[in-house]
Amino acid sequence: MTHARQHPIQVVAHRGASEDAPEHTLAAYRKAIEDGADALECDVRLTADGHLVCVHDRRVNRTSNGRGAVSALELADLAALDFGSWKTREAWRGRDEEPDWEFLPADRTATSADTSVLTLERLLELIADAGRRVELAVETKHPTRWAGQVEERLLQLLKRFGLGVPASADESSVRIMSFSARSLHRVRAASPTLPTVYLMQFLRPRLRDGRLPAGVRIAGPSIRIVRNHPAFIERLKQAGHQVHVWTVNEPEDVGLCLELGVDAIITNRPRAVLDQLGR
């Protein structure tokens, strides 16, 4: 992770290459690295016994063959579940509803070792072994419930990998994202040079002037905000913020992001976006 950044627009694999493999699995992140993604995005939650795992939803029901809240389960409980086969047609047989995403062929759910629950520690090991610079964007999910423990554990782990206290924000290969300004504030209080990203789903009136919560370096607007409020993106840039947009899967949205000169495109389809960028 010591190599310099090479491209002006980063392509970030959202939950891994999550169109081609089950989200947040080792299989999805390996594919993203193979595909040439500049960075990986992951959501983190704390288990009942204090481990950070990469799971998006509060509960494991959607993305595994188990049930229950991540916060009520221990790592060993999660390790017994399969986070891979939920995306196959077989797993949906007999249900009334159809998903709004494409089924994966059974052979693309990879081996069970690649589709068991992914700890953030294992993801950091994968990145360390990538053989090239691969950046990481970690999103703290519902951190208020844990009153600072998510951020504390996150920083402890990043420090173990030599990533917790970068010499400067520009040099950091890790950034912390959240919809919670309080969570980002806790991160900055503990590690002022670690860049933070303030995520925005809708454009709230108090943000319209392009000024983010104090100390936040990077804006993380949804593609919906970008489509509906391109002038807001300009204001963010004029205010000196980088702009990282999520989740950008359609070619016309990639085109819009390029036109507006955003800094990072967060996508479920890193290979397709890289192709569109001619990389």
Ligand code: G3P
């Ligand atoms: O990259 C930010 C984006 O992931 C936020 O939304 O729901 O996919 O975590 P969500």
Ligand code: CA
């Ligand atoms: Ca996320």
